[in-house]
Each structure stands twice: as C-alpha cells, then as structure tokens.
Amino acid sequence: MEIKKNRIYTLQSIFTMAHRNLLKTLHNPDHLMDVLIQPIMFMILFGYLFGGAIAGGVHAYLPIIVPGILIQTILSAASGSGTQIKEDMETGVFDRFKSLPIARIAPLAGQLLADILRLVIAIIASLTTGYFMGWRPNVAFGWIIVIILLSVFTGWAISWIYVFIGLMAKSATMVESISLMTMLLLSFLSNAFIPIDTLPKILQIIANLNPMTHVITAIRQILATESFSNTAWIVLLFDLGIVIVFAPLAVWTYNRQS
Template structure:
C-alpha cells in the first residue's frame, strides 16, 4: 500500500514540475519565442522570400518548406530543456528542490514531460501557419497526426541530449550557444529548404549523413503518399536509440 502511495506521489510531483516548467516557458519571452513565435516567423519569412526563387512560387514551395520549418522548430524547442535545467541550477532552484519532500527524479522528469507539451505547441504552430499560407496536404487528417507524433517523438528524444548538456555545461549561455549552432547546422545542412542535388558535392555528402534529412524525408513521403514508408521506421529506431543511450546518461549525471 505504501509503495502504491509513493508511486502516486511521485507522479503528482512530476506533473507539478511539468506545470511549473510550462509556466516558465509562457512567462519567459525567449522560451516562448522558440515554441510559438519562431515557427510562424520562419514559415512566413522563408516561404515568401525563397518560394519564388526555389520553386517558382509560394504555393509550390510550401510542400518543401513546411516539413523543413517543422523540424527546425522541433530542434529549437527541444533545446529548451537544457537551457531551463541550467538556469534552475544557476539560480539555486535545484538546491531548493533537494530540500523539499518530493521525489528525487521529479524535477528532471517534469522538465522532460513539459518538453512533450512544448513540442506539441511548436508542431501545431508550424503546421497551422503552413495551412494558413495555403499549404493543403493531400492525405487525410489521420496522417497529419502521424506526422505530428513522429516530429514530437524525435524532438523529445533529442531533448534528452540537451538535458545532459544542460547538466554538464558550466553556463546557461553555453547551452544556448550549442543549441543554436546545432540547430542551424542540422537544419540548413539537410534537405529542409532546398533539394540536396542543388548543393555542392561535399555538402551533398554531409546532408545525406544528416539524421534530420531522414526525418524530413519520412514526413514528406507520409504527406505525399498517405502511407508509412521504410524511412519512417528508421526515424523511430533512431529516436529510440537516442533515448536508450542518453536517458541513462542524463539520469546518472542528474543523480551526481
């Protein structure tokens, strides 16, 4: 009976921490911009600036840019876990958590749970902005949900990497710099915004090795065919592999 009560208490602690982290996101302009403002701004900016040059028009470019901006936004939103963890450590909030009668794992688990909701908001903002600009997927709504779930799962898996960086980094600004650099490299050195065959040879090789290229390919194929392609299974296995490797490392670093 006590074990059951402890489990219920731990779950309650985790949800309370998740709610706290969501409030931090909504009350912090920097964090709020990552999940809501950035996808809207980049979708409009990239779509209208480059649509004519790359695809001959905005409408023809939207099937290319929507998955690209979606993954760029997911990468940016996922990095928020590391930044928020490091900020809590720098301000001494984590020391306060240790003195409270709550589950030891609750602050970390609450952050990763809040990330799922942040990623959901970012995904919704990206797809909704594309729709308002004229993007009309040819598949039914069920496949849109599948695309959203794949994106959220990929972002959540990557959140474990950023959480580990947040625990190990010396400053929150370092986490932000690493996050920005990796987001730019992974999104621009891929097929997110332009066809790979238009890149120089060396960049084509890098883009084909970029894991985000596979994620974007999976999303585009699902939206084009209304089926679950083999590359989508590769993406899911890739995300699962990240979680299996980095979740134990993150918990180990957190416990120390």
C-alpha cells in the same frame, strides 16, 4: 500499498514540476519565442523570401518548406530543455528543490514531460501557419496526427541529448550557444529548404548523413504516399536509440549533481 502510494506521490511531483516548467515558458519571452513565435516567423519569412526563387512560387514551395520548418522548430523547442535545466541550477532553484518533500527525479522528469507539450505547441504553430499560407496536405487527417506524433517523439528524444548537455555544461549561455549552432547546422545542412542535389558534392554528402534529412524525408513520404515508409521506421528506431543511450546518461548525471 506503500509502493502504490510512493508511485502516486512521484507522479504528482512530476506533474507539479511539469506545470511549473510550462508556466515558466509562458512567462518567459525567450522560451515562448522558441515554441510559438519562431515557427510562425520562419514559415512566413522563408516561404515568401525563397518560394519564388526555389520553387517558382510560395504555394509550390510550401510542400518543401513546411516539413523543413517543422523539424527546425522541434530542434529549437527541444534545445530549450538543456537551457532551462542549467538556468535552474545556476539560480539555485535545484538546491531549493532538494529541501522540498518531492521525489528526487521530479525536477528532471517534469522538465521532460513539459517538453512534450512544448513540442506539440511548436508543431501545431508550424502546421497552422503553413495552412494559412496555402499549404493543403492531400492526406487524411489521421496521417497528420501520425506526423505530429513522429515529430514529437523525435523532438523528445533530442531533448534528452540537450538535457545531458545542460547538466554537463558550465553555464546556460554555453548551452544556448551549442543549441543555436547545432540547430543551424542540422537544419540548413539538410533537405529542409532546398533540394540536396543543388548543393556542392561535399555538402551533399554531409546533408545525406544528417539525421534531420531522413526525418524530413520520412514526413514528406508520409504526406505523399499516406503510408508509414521504411524511412519513417528507421527514424523511429533511431529516436528510440537516442532515448536508450541518453536517458540513462542524463539521469545518472542528474543524480550525481543533485
């Protein structure tokens, strides 16, 4: 009975911290921009700027760019985890949490739980913007849900990496710099916006090694074939591997610092 009460208490603490982090996102323009404004802005900007040059028109370019912007969006949304964790540590909020009657793991778990909802908002913003621009996926709605779930799990797995970076970094500014650099490299050195075969040979090799290339390919294959392709299974296993490696590292580092 006592164990059950402790579990309920821990879950309540985690949900409370998740609610706190969501409110923090909604009331912080920088964090809100990552999950809502940025995907809308990039979808419109890239679609109308590059659609004619790359695919001959915006509508022909949308099947290429929608999965690309989707992955760029989850990278940006996931990177906010490390920044928020570090900001709380720098402002002394974590010290305050230590004095509260909450489960020790609640601040970290609450952040990762809130990230799931942040990722869902960011993904829906990307897909909705693409739809209003004329993107019409030729698949059943259930496969759109599959794409959303795969993207959310990928983003959530990446969140563990950024949380670990946030716990190890010296400042929130450093986390933001690392996040921006990795987001740009992973999204632009991939097949997100252009066909890989148009790149120089050395960049083709880098792009083919880029994990985001395979995530984008998996999404495009699902949209094209209405099936969970081998690439999608590989992406799922890779995401699981990230969680298995970085979740214990993040929790261990968090416990040492808290």
